[in-house]
Amino acid sequence: MSSQLLWFVFVFSIITFVEGNISIGGEACSLNDLRGLTSFKAGIQIDSSGRLPKWVGHSCCKWEGIVCDNRTGRVIEIYLPGLISSDEFFFQSQMNGQLSPLITLLTSLEVIDLGGLVGLAGNIPSSIGYHLPNLRKLNLYGNNLTGDVPESIGKLSKLEELLLYENRLSGSLPPSLGRLENLKMLLLYSNQFSGPIPDSFTNLTNLIHLDLHSNYLTGQIPDRIDQLQVLKELDLSNNSLRGKIPQSLTNLTSISVMYLDTNYLEGEIPFPSSFGQLPSLAFLRLHNNSLSGKIPPSFGYLVSLQRVSLANNNLSGAVPSSLGNLVALTELYLGGNRLSGQIPTSIGQLSQLILLSISHNLIQGPLPHEMSLLQNLQTLDLSFNSLELSTIPQWLAELPSLSKIFLAGCGIQGKIPEFLQTTPSPIQELDLSANNLSGSIPAWLGSLTQLYLLNLSGNSLVSNIPDTVTSLQDLGVLDLHSNKLTGPINQIFEIGKGFPDGSLTCIDLSDNSFSGGIEEIGMGAQCGIQFLNLSHNFLEGRIPMTIARMISMQSLDLSYNELSFNLPEALANVSLLETLKLQKNHFTGKIPIGFLELRNLKELDLSDNLLEGEIPVGEPLINFPESSYSGNKGLCGKPLTPCKPRF
Ligand SMILES: *[C@@H]1O[C@H](CO)[C@@H](O)[C@H](O)[C@H]1NC(C)=O
Ligand SMILES: *[C@@H]1O[C@H](CO)[C@@H](O)[C@H](O)[C@H]1NC(C)=O
Ligand SMILES: *[C@@H]1O[C@H](CO)[C@@H](O)[C@H](O)[C@H]1NC(C)=O
Ligand SMILES: *[C@@H]1O[C@H](CO)[C@@H](O)[C@H](O)[C@H]1NC(C)=O
Ligand SMILES: *[C@@H]1O[C@H](CO)[C@@H](O)[C@H](O)[C@H]1NC(C)=O
Ligand SMILES: *[C@@H]1O[C@H](CO)[C@@H](O)[C@H](O)[C@H]1NC(C)=O
Ligand SMILES: *[C@@H]1O[C@H](CO)[C@@H](O)[C@H](O)[C@H]1NC(C)=O
Ligand SMILES: *[C@@H]1O[C@H](CO)[C@@H](O)[C@H](O)[C@H]1NC(C)=O
Ligand SMILES: *[C@@H]1O[C@H](CO)[C@@H](O)[C@H](O)[C@H]1NC(C)=O
Ligand SMILES: *[C@@H]1O[C@H](CO)[C@@H](O)[C@H](O)[C@H]1NC(C)=O
Numbered sequence: 001m002s003s004q005l006l007w008f009v010f011v012f013s014i015i016t017f018v019e020g021n022i023s024i025g026g027e028a029c030s031l032n033d034l035r036g037l038t039s040f041k042a043g044i045q046i047d048s049s050g051r052l053p054k055w056v057g058h059s060c061c062k063w064e065g066i067v068c069d070n071r072t073g074r075v076i077e078i079y080l081p082g083l084i085s086s087d088e089f090f091f092q093s094q095m096n097g098q099l100s101p102l103i104t105l106l107t108s109l110e111v112i113d114l115g116g117l118v119g120l121a122g123n124i125p126s127s128i129g130y131h132l133p134n135l136r137k138l139n140l141y142g143n144n145l146t147g148d149v150p151e152s153i154g155k156l157s158k159l160e161e162l163l164l165y166e167n168r169l170s171g172s173l174p175p176s177l178g179r180l181e182n183l184k185m186l187l188l189y190s191n192q193f194s195g196p197i198p199d200s201f202t203n204l205t206n207l208i209h210l211d212l213h214s215n216y217l218t219g220q221i222p223d224r225i226d227q228l229q230v231l232k233e234l235d236l237s238n239n240s241l242r243g244k245i246p247q248s249l250t251n252l253t254s255i256s257v258m259y260l261d262t263n264y265l266e267g268e269i270p271f272p273s274s275f276g277q278l279p280s281l282a283f284l285r286l287h288n289n290s291l292s293g294k295i296p297p298s299f300g301y302l303v304s305l306q307r308v309s310l311a312n313n314n315l316s317g318a319v320p321s322s323l324g325n326l327v328a329l330t331e332l333y334l335g336g337n338r339l340s341g342q343i344p345t346s347i348g349q350l351s352q353l354i355l356l357s358i359s360h361n362l363i364q365g366p367l368p369h370e371m372s373l374l375q376n377l378q379t380l381d382l383s384f385n386s387l388e389l390s391t392i393p394q395w396l397a398e399l400p401s402l403s404k405i406f407l408a409g410c411g412i413q414g415k416i417p418e419f420l421q422t423t424p425s426p427i428q429e430l431d432l433s434a435n436n437l438s439g440s441i442p443a444w445l446g447s448l449t450q451l452y453l454l455n456l457s458g459n460s461l462v463s464n465i466p467d468t469v470t471s472l473q474d475l476g477v478l479d480l481h482s483n484k485l486t487g488p489i490n491q492i493f494e495i496g497k498g499f500p501d502g503s504l505t506c507i508d509l510s511d512n513s514f515s516g517g518i519e520e521i522g523m524g525a526q527c528g529i530q531f532l533n534l535s536h537n538f539l540e541g542r543i544p545m546t547i548a549r550m551i552s553m554q555s556l557d558l559s560y561n562e563l564s565f566n567l568p569e570a571l572a573n574v575s576l577l578e579t580l581k582l583q584k585n586h587f588t589g590k591i592p593i594g595f596l597e598l599r600n601l602k603e604l605d606l607s608d609n610l611l612e613g614e615i616p617v618g619e620p621l622i623n624f625p626e627s628s629y630s631g632n633k634g635l636c637g638k639p640l641t642p643c644k645p646r647f
C-alpha cells in the first residue's frame with residue numbers, strides 16, 4: 001500500500017515536473033521560480049537576518065519574503081530589504097550576476113524589493129526589460145551596483161517605482177526611462193551618473209517624486225519640466241547643472257519640495273509671476289548657485305513656503321517687503337549675496353520664523369524695531385553687513401526664544417551689554433567677533449550656563465579671563481583671539497570643573513597679551529580639545545608632561561611666546577596631531593626621538609628656538625622643509641646639513 005503511494009507520488013512528480021511546476025504538500029511553486037530563487041540564494045553568502053537559511057524544500061511560496069499569486073502560483077513579489085547587514089565579506093566579484101537568475105526566471109514578478117545593504121554587486125542585467133512584463137516596483141537602493149542603467153529598462157511599461165539610489169551606478173541616464181509612463185517615483189540620487197537629464201523625462205506625466213541629487217549631471221534643466229503636472233518633489237541638487245532655471249517650473253501646481261541648490265545655475269529667479277502659482281511650494285533650496293538679479297518682489301506670493309534658502313548666490317537689490325506675506329516661513333537663509341538696503345519692517349509678520357540668516361551681504365542699519373515681534377526666532381545671523389549697529393539693540397535680548405546670536409562684523413562699539421545676561425532664552429551661541437567691543441569680558445558670562453560657542457575675537461577687549469568661565473560646563477568653542485586680554489590662562493583648562501567629560505573642542509586665545517604658564521594642560525577634564533591656539537602671547541615656562549593626555553588634539557599652536565625648557569617626549573603621545581607650531585620660543589635640548597611617532601603630522605614649525613642635536617631620522621620629520629627647523633642653536637641632519645661625525 002505504502003509502496004503504491006510512493007509510486008503514485010513519483011509519477012505525479014514526474015508529470016508536474018514536465019508541466020514545469022512542482023507540487024508537493026499542496027504548495028505549488030513554479031519550477032522556474034524555484035530555480036531562480038535557489039540560485040539567487042546560492043549567490044548570497046551571508047544573511048545575517050537569518051531569512052535565507054530557512055529557504056529549504058520546494059514550497060517557495062511559503063518562504064519568508066516571497067509572495068505568490070494565489071491563482072497562478074507564480075512568485076509575484078520578492079521582499080527582502082536589508083538582507084545582509086554585515087558588509088564585510090559579500091561585496092565580491094563572484095556576487096556579480098546575482099540579479100540575473102531572479103530576472104530571467106521569475107518572470108511573473110511584480111515587486112522586487114531588495115533595498116538597503118542587500119549586498120548586491122555588479123551590474124543591473126542588460127536584459128532586465130525583456131523578462132519582467134508585470135514589474136511595478138524595482139527597489140535596489142543602497143547596494144553596491146555598478147555600471148549603467150540598461151536601456152531596456154524602458155520596456156518595463158508597468159513600472160511605477162524605480163529606486164536605485166545610493167549605489168555606484170554611472171554613465172548617462174537612458175532616454176528610454178521617459179517611456180515609463182506609469183512611473184510615479186524615480187529615485188536615482190547618490191550615484192555617479194553623468195551627462196544631461198534626458199528631455200524625454202518630461203513625458204513622465206505621472207511622476208510624483210523625482211530625485212537625482214548628488215550625481216554629476218550636466219546640461220540644463222529640461223525646458224518643459226512643467227509637463228510633470230503631478231510632481232510633488234523635485235531634487236536636482238548637488239550636480240553640475242548649468243543655464244537658467246526654466247520659467248516653466250512656475251506651472252507646477254502640485255510641487256511642494258524644490259531643491260535645485262549646489263549647481264551652476266544662473267540668471268534670475270523666474271517665479272512667481274502672479275499670485276496663485278506654485279501654491280503648494282513649501283521647501284525651496286536654490287543656494288550655492290550663481291543666481292543674480294533681485295529677489296522678485298512677487299516672492300511673497302509663495303505663501304506656502306516654510307523653508308527657503310537662497311544663500312551663496314549673487315543676488316542683489318533689497319529684501320522685498322512682500323516677504324512679510326510668507327506667514328508659514330520657519331527658516332530663511334539669504335547669506336552670502338549682495339543684498340542691500342534695510343531689512344523691511346514687514347519681517348515682523350513672520351511669526352513662525354525660527355531662523356533668519358542674512359550674513360555676508362550689504363544690508364544697512366538700523367534694524368527695524370518690528371524684529372522684536374519674532375517671538376519664535378531661535379537663530380539670528382546678521383554678521384558681516386554694513387549695519388553699523390553701534391550697540392546691540394536691547395529688544396534682541398527680549399526675544400523669548402533667541403539662543404543663537406551671530407552679530408560679527410556689525411560695527412558694534414562699547415562694552416558687552418549687560419542685558420545679554422538676562423535674556424529669557426538661555427544663550428547657546430554668541431558671536432560678537434570682528435566688532436569694536438572694548439572693556440572687559442564680564443564675569444556674568446559664567447552664568448550663561450548653556451553656552452556652547454563664544455566668539456569675541458577681533459575686538460579691543462582688555463581684561464583677564466574671568467574665573468567664572470569654569471562654570472561653563474557645556475562650552476565647546478571658545479575664540480577670544482586678537483584682543484588685548486591679559487593675565488593667566490590656566491582657568492581655561494578647568495572649564496567644566498567637576499563634570500566628568502569636558503566638551504571643549506576648540507580654543508583660540510592667540511594674539512593677546514596673556515602671560516604665565518600652561519602647566520594645567522591635561523590636568524582638568526578638558527582632554528577632548530582638538531584645536532588649541534595660544535600663539536602670539538607672553539606665555540612662559542615649560543610644556544608639561546600632562547600634554548600626553550590631550551589625545552584628541554589635532555592642531556597645537558604655541559608659537560610666538562616665551563616658552564622654554566626641553567620639548568617633552570610626552571608630545572609624542574598626542575598621536576592625532578596634524579599641525580604643531582612651536583616656533584619663536586626658547587625651547588632647548590634635542591627634538592625627542594618620539595616625534596617619529598607623530599604619523600599624522602602634516603605641518604611642523606620648530607624654527608627660531610634654541611634646539612640642538614640631530615633631527616631624529618625618519619618620517620615624518622625628514623619630509624618638512626628646512627624652514628621648519630631653521631634659526632635654532634644647533635640642529636643638524638636631514639633636511640638640514642648633515643651632523644658632524646663624532647670622533
Ligand atoms: C503550472 O503553472 C501554470 C502557471 O504558471 C499553470 O497555468 C498550470 O496550470 C500549472 N500546472 C499544473 C499541473 O499545476
Ligand atoms: C487570493 O489573494 C487575494 C488577495 O491577496 C484574496 O483576496 C483572495 O481571497 C485569495 N484567494 C484565494 C482563493 O485564496
Ligand atoms: C563596494 O565594493 C567595493 C569593491 O568593489 C568595495 O571596496 C566597497 O567598500 C563597496 N562599497 C560599500 C558601500 O560597501
Ligand atoms: C514623448 O512621447 C511622445 C509619444 O511617445 C514622443 O513622440 C516624444 O518624442 C516624447 N518626447 C520626448 C521629449 O522624448
Ligand atoms: C555631493 O555630491 C558628491 C559627489 O556625488 C558627494 O560626495 C557629496 O557628499 C554630496 N554632497 C552633499 C552635501 O550631498
Ligand atoms: C503654463 O501653462 C500654461 C497653460 O498650460 C501655458 O499657456 C503657459 O505658457 C505655461 N507657462 C510657462 C511659463 O511655461
Ligand atoms: C556649496 O558648494 C560647495 C562647493 O561645491 C560645497 O563644498 C558646500 O558643501 C556647499 N554648501 C552647501 C550648504 O551645500
Ligand atoms: C554678480 O553679478 C554682477 C552683476 O549684477 C556681475 O557683475 C558679477 O560678475 C557677478 N559676480 C559673480 C561672482 O558671478
Ligand atoms: C570667530 O569669528 C571670526 C571672525 O568673525 C572667524 O574668523 C572665526 O572663524 C570664528 N571662530 C570660530 C571658532 O568659529
Ligand atoms: C573703536 O572704538 C574706539 C573707542 O572705544 C574708537 O576710538 C575707535 O574709533 C573705534 N574704531 C572703529 C573702527 O570704529
Ligand SMILES: *[C@@H]1O[C@H](CO)[C@@H](O)[C@H](O)[C@H]1NC(C)=O
Nearest residue numbers: 481510511533535555557579
Ligand atoms: C593661530 O593664531 C595665529 C594668530 O591669530 C594665526 O596666525 C595662526 O594661523 C593660528 N594657527 C593655526 C594653526 O591656526
Ligand SMILES: *[C@@H]1O[C@H](CO)[C@@H](O)[C@H](O)[C@H]1NC(C)=O
Nearest residue numbers: 545546548549569570572573
Ligand atoms: C605615552 O605612551 C606610552 C605608550 O603608550 C606610555 O607608556 C607613556 O606612559 C605615555 N606617556 C605619558 C606621559 O602619558
